[in-house]
Amino acid sequence: MDTEKDTVSLMSATYLVQRQAGHSFLFRSFVPTDLQPRLASKQFQLSLRCGIHSQAKSLSLQLNLITKQIYNQLRQNAENIQLSISDIKELLRSELDKLRPLHNREVSIPELSTVVTKTELASPQEADSISLVELSTNYLESKQGAGFPTKTINGYKDTHKLLLEILGHQPISQITHADARKVIDVIRQLPSNRSKSYPTLSVQELLQLKNVKLLSHKTILKHIERVSALFNWAITQGYTQQNVFKGKVEPIRKTEVIEKHFTESEMKLILGEKLKKESLEQNKPERYWVTLLSAYSGARLNEICQLDITDIEKQGSIWVMKLQADGKDKSIKTQAGNRIIPLHPKLLGLGFIDYVIHIRQSKKSKLFPQLKWRSSTGFGTKISRWFARYLKRLGIKQRGKNFHSFRHTVVNRLSTQQVYEPFIKELIGHSHGSLTMDVYGGQKPVSVLLSECVIKI
Numbered sequence: 001m002d003t004e005k006d007t008v009s010l011m012s013a014t015y016l017v018q019r020q021a022g023h024s025f026l027f028r029s030f031v032p033t034d035l036q037p038r039l040a041s042k043q044f045q046l047s048l049r050c051g052i053h054s055q056a057k058s059l060s061l062q063l064n065l066i067t068k069q070i071y072n073q074l075r076q077n078a079e080n081i082q083l084s085i086s087d088i089k090e091l092l093r094s095e096l097d098k099l100r101p102l103h104n105r106e107v108s109i110p111e112l113s114t115v116v117t118k119t120e121l122a123s124p125q126e127a128d129s130i131s132l133v134e135l136s137t138n139y140l141e142s143k144q145g146a147g148f149p150t151k152t153i154n155g156y157k158d159t160h161k162l163l164l165e166i167l168g169h170q171p172i173s174q175i176t177h178a179d180a181r182k183v184i185d186v187i188r189q190l191p192s193n194r195s196k197s198y199p200t201l202s203v204q205e206l207l208q209l210k211n212v213k214l215l216s217h218k219t220i221l222k223h224i225e226r227v228s229a230l231f232n233w234a235i236t237q238g239y240t241q242q243n244v245f246k247g248k249v250e251p252i253r254k255t256e257v258i259e260k261h262f263t264e265s266e267m268k269l270i271l272g273e274k275l276k277k278e279s280l281e282q283n284k285p286e287r288y289w290v291t292l293l294s295a296y297s298g299a300r301l302n303e304i305c306q307l308d309i310t311d312i313e314k315q316g317s318i319w320v321m322k323l324q325a326d327g328k329d330k331s332i333k334t335q336a337g338n339r340i341i342p343l344h345p346k347l348l349g350l351g352f353i354d355y356v357i358h359i360r361q362s363k364k365s366k367l368f369p370q371l372k373w374r375s376s377t378g379f380g381t382k383i384s385r386w387f388a389r390y391l392k393r394l395g396i397k398q399r400g401k402n403f404h405s406f407r408h409t410v411v412n413r414l415s416t417q418q419v420y421e422p423f424i425k426e427l428i429g430h431s432h433g434s435l436t437m438d439v440y441g442g443q444k445p446v447s448v449l450l451s452e453c454v455i456k457i
Contacts, residue, residue, distance in 0.1 A: 016060040017045060024049050025056035027092070029067045031085075035074060041085050046092055058169035061133040062099055063092050065140075069157060076150060076328050077373050098165070098202050130239045133169050136160040138237075139230055149331040151302075154375055158195075159226040162187070165203045172231075172240050180244040183227070187220050224249045260400040261408035269394050271295060278390055286368040289355060290383050294403065296344035296457055298410030298428045299323060301403050303337070305379035306330045307367040312343075312356045318446050319343040319353060323429065329373050337429035342450035344457060410457055423453040 017026040026045045036042055046063070050056045070088055074081055130138075140160070143153055166186050167179060186203065191212040198206060215223075224245060231243040262270065271292065279288035286305075293304045303323045308330075311322040322340050325332040332338050343352065359367060371379045380403075387403045407428060414424050424430075426449060 015064045016057055018053075018056075022051065024051050025053070025060070027060045027063045029064065032071055035071060038074070038078075039083075039085050039088075044085050044089060046089050046096075048096070058131065058133065059096065059099055061131065061137070061169065062164065063095065065133060065137050066092065066095055068137075072144075073375050077375065078328075080372055094200075130172060130234075131169050132167060132172055132175070133164055135172055135230065135234055135239060136164065139233055142233070149333060150375065151331065151378060155222075156226055156230075159223045160230070162203070162223065163227055163230075172234060175244060177244045180248055183245075184220070184224060184248055187215065187223055190215055192216065192219070221249050221251065260405050261412040262396075262401065262405050266396055266401075267295070267409065269396070270391075274394065275390075278386075284370070285355060286370050287383060287386060289352060290368065291387070291406075292347060292350065292352070293321070294406040295409070296347055297321065297341055297454070298407045298457075299341070300333065300337075300407065300429075301380040301384060302378040303332065303429075305368060305371050305383060306373075308365055309356065309360050309367050312353075312367065315340075315446055318450060319348060320446055329379075331378065332429070334429065336425075339426065339429050340446060341427055342446045342454050344454050413457055414453060417456050419453055419456055423449060427453050 015028050015030075017028045018024075019026070025048045027048055028043060028045045030043045031039050031041055048056050048059050048063075050059060067088070070083070070091065074083065140153065140156060143156065163183060166183050167175065186207070190203070190206055191198065191209060192215050193213075194201075194206065198209075201209075228243060228245040228248075231240065231245055234240045235243060275288060275291060279285060279291075290301070290304050293299060294301065299321070306327075306329065307321070307323075308327065311324070313320060313322070320340050320342050323332065324330070324338045324340075356367070359369070362369075366379075368379070371382055373379050374381050377384070384403055391397065391401060411424060411428060414427075415421075
């Protein structure tokens with residue numbers, strides 16, 4: 001039997017290749033058909049610098065997950081991300097350097113005996129158990145297939161990557177309550193803003209840092225909730241029988257009520273002359289119009305920032321704004337969030353349609369071409385950061401006051417005027433909470449939504 005030939009043929013359909021017995025394994029990625037013209041390649045290979053099959057398999061599984069993330073980002077942000085095969089391989093080498101210490105660490109005698117004992121006592125079910133990285137891959141593919149928003153998927157990916165760094169690639173059937181407590185203990189010691197401040201440091205290196213701001217309880221809770229959701233899904237899929245992360249972190253107990261909507265005086269200050277000075281007078285019209293659109297519609301920041309020029313149109317005698325996830329670079333938080341809402345007369349009086357015509361004549365596809373898409377936050381990053389600074393300069397520094405407060409303000413104003421609740425939900429993109437209303441009620445005519453709801457903001 002030709003050993004080398006058999007080794008390659010057995011793995012030819014996978015992302016793990018070994019050209020010759022005894023040599024290092026290679027990670028192989030088949031470039032998706034739609035990306036082949038752009039990357040000028042059908043596949044590529046990268047040495048794992050590892051000759052142990054079990055370790056190479058774990059490494060290749062993780063690299064495969066990362067490569068899929070890169071391919072998805074290339075699809076979703078084709079205009080702003082320029083990567084070649086060489087660039088992708090360089091990114092993977094960097095990730096490989098972070099992953100390798102998990103597999104090459106020295107094993108003490110007690111640790112070795114523990115591993116042997118676990119292996120000897122493992123049941124057939126444990127021996128065939130799916131690995132943590134395989135579970136993560138399957139879970140993410142399931143959520144992407146179900147149409148979950150990119151921001152939500154990226155949140156899962158960040159948490160899963162952290163989980164894999166802490167626990168490695170062991171079978172999920174061997175993850176214990178002690179492992180779950182270890183994960184929580186490590187996360188509690190990690191600094192905030194890791195991706196920005198310490199992008200190249202491993203978890204072990206992060207734990208050595210002194211006098212740094214740690215993750216908030218809210219962020220810790222979010223990570224553990226995502227991990228718990230992963231294991232709940234594993235149970236429903238029949239991969240495991242228990243969720244060792246369930247109930248490990250106490251939820252936040254609210255001890256005070258925070259008013260999140262802007263007061264009447266705050267709204268006058270925010271939309272006053274200072275807004276023009278920080279937007280139109282600085283040749284940043286996107287600041288001006290995104291702020292006003294949210295103030296007079298209650299739409300979310302990214303729903304507005306991602307608008308195409310064709311999303312503003314006239315239906316009959318009424319100008320409307322279409323908030324819909326009808327493009328690769330657009331996402332809506334929920335199905336009910338896909339909606340068409342009439343523009344407030346105040347926006348028309350301030351010249352918004354003139355701005356739309358100007359952008360249309362410049363042959364731009366996006367309504368706010370100055371805003372760039374980011375995989376984690378969509379198009380709203382620049383506006384969100386500017387608005388936070390703007391509020392501080394206006395002296396509005398209360399907890400809970402941010403761009404999203406426009407949404408709370410609109411709901412508060414309409415509720416105070418006793419506007420019919422289904423109209424409010426239609427405007428802001430919330431489900432009616434009733435199968436009858438959601439399925440059979442349909443969207444209200446824009447003329448009704450304008451006269452009975454929008455005009456009262």
